[in-house]
Amino acid sequence: SLMNQWALYEYMQNGDYDRNLRVLRQRLALNKERMRALVQMHFPAGTRMTNPQGGCVLWIQLPSHYDVIALFHAALDNGISITPGAIFSATDKYRQCIRLSFGVVWSEQIEKAVAQLGALCLQVLRKG
Numbered sequence: 245s246l247m248n249q250w251a252l253y254e255y256m257q258n259g260d261y262d263r264n265l266r267v268l269r270q271r272l273a274l275n276k277e278r279m280r281a282l283v284q285m286h287f288p289a290g291t292r293m294t295n296p297q298g299g300c301v302l303w304i305q306l307p308s309h310y311d312v313i314a315l316f317h318a319a320l321d322n323g324i325s326i327t328p329g330a331i332f333s334a335t336d337k338y339r340q341c342i343r344l345s346f347g348v349v350w351s352e353q354i355e356k357a358v359a360q361l362g363a364l365c366l367q368v369l370r371k372g
Contacts, residue, residue, distance in 0.1 A: 272300055275346040282355060283344075286362025300347025303329070305340050306365065312340055314368040315361075322364065324357045 255261055276295075279302055283293055290307035306312060316328045329341025348354060 271350075272347060275300075275348070275350055276302070278350060278355075279344060279346040279358065282358040283362070286359045288362070288365050300345055302344045302346060303338075304342050304344060305329075306342070308340060309369055310340070310365055311368045312342055315342065315364060318364045318367055319361055322360060324361055324364075326361065 280293060280295065283291065283302065283304060287304070288307065288310070292305040294303040296302065306315070312328050313330065316326055319326050327343040329338030329343060330336055332338050332343075344358070
């Protein structure tokens, strides 16, 4: 609608858009560092992760003796949302990966969820 277009135009013209974008970038950078530190602290040895220069997700690769699909289900059962990497490839290329979003309002609950997710890894070791 014309009113929405006008409001957006005013918002972008008066500098609020640029100011909010700077704040968002700073928050995402801080969230990324917090999330990376928590993964390093709580996930099993041999876990690898990306260090993205943009966006709001970390890609985490668990060692091959962990069952990422079982981790997905265990996390879901505990109220934690992760994205298994296998859904991003028809060839099972990312079967040891998960994707975690740090594009959230940071809280103690997020910190506890990442710690719990790391603990859940111990429950999803592959059999055999």
